[in-house]
Amino acid sequence: MELIIANTAGFCFGVNNAVKIVFDLAAKSDKQIYTFGPIIHNEQVVAKLEKEGVVTINRPQEAGGPARVVIRAHGVGPDIIGGLRDNGLDIVNATCPYVKKIQKLVSEKYNEGYQIIIIGDKNHPEIIGINGWCDNSALIIETDEQVDGLPDIKKNICVVAQTTFIREKWEKIIKSLNKRFENVIKFDTICNATDKRQAEADKISREVDMVLVIGDQNSSNTNKLYEICRKNCERTYKIQTASEIPPVDIKKIKKIGITAGASTPDWVIKEVIHKMSELDKQDFEMSFADAFESSLVTLTTGQITKGRIIGYNQSEVFVDLGFKSDGIIPMQEFSDDPDFNPEKSLKVGEEIDVFVVRVNDGEGNVVLSKKKVDAVKGWDIIESAFETKKPVTVKITEKVNGGVIGNASGVKVFIPASQISDRFVKELSEFVKQVLQVQIIELNKQKRKVVGSARVLIEKNKESASSEIWNNIEAGKTYKGIVKSLMDFGAFVDIGGVDGLVHLSELSWNKIKHPSEVVKVGDEIIVSVIEFDRDKKRISLGYKKQDDNPWNKAAEKYEVGNVITGKVVRLVPFGAFVEIEQGVDGLVHISQISNVRLGKPGDVLKVGQMVEAKITELDVEAKKISLSIKEVNPIDPVGAKKEETAAEAGEELPTEHKEDMTNTIGENLSDLDNN
Incomplete structure (x- = not known):
């Protein structure tokens, strides 16, 4: 006689969790314990809980306080939860995850x-x-x-x-x-566990002559298992306990399959197996009890084994080990990562390696740790990295005196403040939660001491990158760089291991007072090489683009004779500078403002005033535009009478005025060039 027992028979993790909660409360609580509805669909479990003083209720009003009410594994609606709270009852939610x-x-x-x-x-x-x-x-x-x-x-x-x-x-x-x-x-x-249970039942029922499906008559998953098996095997029987085993001649049956619903406790399964073995103990090559036990893996404290995640809650991860009971990993024993998020990181069905902490914690549970396995594997990785000088990835978890501590493959790594960067770091806390590449520079396994350095790798990378830059640099070449620091005269940009300077005048076509008006530290920008000196290790960079040159755009937009509207931005003794558009100014000579002779432009103009003017001269290469307000709409002083200007009379400007004008124009053109 061959016996095939489903590996998935019995409690699933959700049922196991709910039952465990109620038994724990019954043993420890000083209050009356109720379950809203049967905690699971199994009469034997409910009867056992009743002996422990647990009472089943079906309406919130049936519970008398002070008491705790455990929500059944099947869950309830929000109206029930609200009704229980309104009655002043403590609620323990054991709903399946x-x-x-x-x-x-x-x-x-x-x-x-x-x-x-x-x-x-x-x-x-x-x-x-x-x-x-x-x-x-x-x-x-x-x-x-x-x-x-x-x-x-x-x-x-x-x-x-x-x-x-x-x-x-x-x-x-x-x-x-x-x-x-x-x-x-x-x-x-x-449910993934349901899928697995039903698939196994379908497979077994196709291979055997008889199937026993153990479970409560009201259990949905038991009834579905029966339905699946019955379709494949005519001799399929649904039983609740060993006493319901049908009177069949098992000597004529070569193969028997056994499965059980998710609400069937292991003691009921074992009773059925024991009863079957008693019926035909002598004819079986292996008794049902022996067959059941032999189908289970053997676990010992301290061993590392494989398991499959079958579920989790806020405090525990449940793992199928192929053992007679599932394993439990306390959440704090799953990962050292402070940002570990069970909802995002845990995947039901994923196979993992686990360390057996205890085979039996006193309540029949197998206590496991994933962190211990990670640490064992991690030491192998760290030792190999130390010997080969291969970089490892470290996630920084905390700041301590003199440095920071991070986690690399489950092993704690200390990084001294002097080794965290190639520059002085004032505030180490900025590195917490960052992921760094480090080289292991010191290792003592006996003392569990590991020291890493990010600085070593940074300097190696910079040296390599610097050589690459200097070997291939040429004027006009463009680089993607990172703004490292700002000075009054410009910005230093790292172009890949080498810093270059973008002078203030090369940051913008507009006149700016400080680099922070255009860029900030950490910005990624595209720069081009203007000039360089290999001996002095100096590189001058440009950031402003020729395509953005406002004078080029002015050449396309304006021509002599155009009338423009602009803003007075500067007054000088010989005239006024008018901003035509950002970065492009034109000069209105004092003689081109009014129909009368003016003592100074400020007699009729002020900074910020909007005026209309005609373009009388346009020289883009020299960055010079001459304007005339008088030819469009002359601005005369209030009450002034028209007088013949020196220009109209054909007179020369006094020599001192010519010199003042020449000097001032030169200054303004120089300002424009610097922009």
Whole structure:
């Protein structure tokens, strides 16, 4: 006789967690413990809890305070939770994590305006609870034939499934929904453990002559296992306990398969196995009990083994080890990363290496640690990196006296302040949470001491980059650089291991007083080489682009005879400078302002005043534009009479005025050139 026992038989992590919570509370709490509805669908577990004083209630009003109420693994709606709180009861939520995710999803999509469709048994407490999170407005179906009976739905549709629903049926229903509705989004919420359990039951039932499905009559996943197995094997029997084993002639059966629902405790499974072994102990090459035990892996404290993540909550990660009970990793033993986020980092179904801390913590649990495995592997990586001088990645976790501490492959690495950068660092806390490449410069495994240096690598990289720059540099070549520091006269830019200077005049075509008006430290900019000196290790860089030269644009936009509107930006004895557009000024000579002779431009103009003027001369190369206000709209002093100007009379300007004008024009043209 060959026995095939499903590895997935018995409690799933969600059920195991809920049952454990209630038994723990019953043993330790000084208050009455209630469960809202049976904690799981299993009469034996509920009866055992009743012996511990735990009472099952079905309405909030049935609980008398002060007391604690444990929400069943199937979950409830928000109205129930509200009713329990209104009655002053302490609530302990033991809802399966998978079910919680569905509740949250349904609530979010309902609030976004979606019509919720739930695929599952409308009378099952899990479905009733989920429906409560969308104000009991969900449409609930269980077969693909029921899709045609759904009303016309104009808004977007969100589809979820009962965690224990049969996948084959789910796929048929989704196909029918997609045919009828265009605006359907689906979320495959069938529990991974359910998938695995049902797939294994399907496989086993195809290979055996008889199947025993152990579980409560009201257990949804047990009934679905029975349905799957019955389809493949006619001799499939659903039993709750060993006493219900059917009277069959097992001597005529070559293979027997055994599986169990997620709410079936291991002691019930073992009783069934024991009963079967007693019936035909002599004819079996191996008794059922022996077969069950032999199907399980052997664990010892201190060993490293592989496991598969099957679920988690806020404090623990549940791991399938192939052992008689699942392993538990306390969340603080999973990772040293302070930014570790279970929701983002943990993947159900992922295989991981774990360290067995204790095979039995006194309550039948296997206590595990992933951090210890990471540390063991990490030391091998660190030792190899130290010997080969290969860089390692370190995430900085904290600032300490004299430096910082980081984590590299599960091993703590100390980086002294002098080794964290090639420059002086005033505030080390800015490095916390940063990821650095470091070289291990000191290692003492006995003292668990590891010292790393980022500076060594930075200097090596800079030296290499510097050689590359100087070997290939040429005038006009462009580089992508990082602004390292700002001075009054310009900005220093790192172009890849070498710093160059962008002078103030090369930062902008406009006149600026400080580099901070254009760039800031840390900016990534494109610069070009103006000139360089290899011997003195100096590089002059340019940042302003020729395409942005406002004088080039002026040549395209303006010509002699154009009338422009500009702002007076500067008054000088011989005239006024008018800004035509940013970076381009024109000169209005004093004789071209008014119809009368002016003592000074300030007699009729002031800085900031808007004026109209005609372009009388345009020399882009010399960056010179001459303007005339008089030819457009002369501005005369109030009450002034027209007088013949020196120019109109054909007189020369006094020599001292000519010199003043020449000097001042030169100064302004020099200013424009510097811009």
